[in-house]
Amino acid sequence: MCLVDGCDKKPIAKGLCAKHYMRQRRTGDPTLTMRIARATCAKITKLEAENTELRELLGEMRQQRDAWREIAERTGVLKQLAAH
Numbered sequence: 001m002c003l004v005d006g007c008d009k010k011p012i013a014k015g016l017c018a019k020h021y022m023r024q025r026r027t028g029d030p031t032l033t034m035r036i037a038r039a040t041c042a043k044i045t046k047l048e049a050e051n052t053e054l055r056e057l058l059g060e061m062r063q064q065r066d067a068w069r070e071i072a073e074r075t076g077v078l079k080q081l082a083a084h
């Protein structure tokens with residue numbers, strides 16, 4: 001089983017499945033997307049309620065998994081994560 005919590009894929013290298021191993025190699029953190037998504041979710045729920053334009057933008061972006069990083073950048077969440 002892959003080392004990442006909640007992932008039951010078969011490991012291909014270093015205890016990680018293909019998807020998480022690629023992410024580890026690319027970003028240095030196999031769970032980065034998950035962390036971004038979680039932190040971003042908490043932050044934008046409030047922003048969305050106040051900003052219709054943002055709400056529409058996020059609606060579209062949520063269709064794509066990798067869009068979380070961009071959402072996180074726009075809302076400043078990425079900076080917060082990087083600071084930790």
Ligand SMILES: [Zn+2]
Nearest residue numbers: 002007017020
């Ligand atoms: Zn995995």
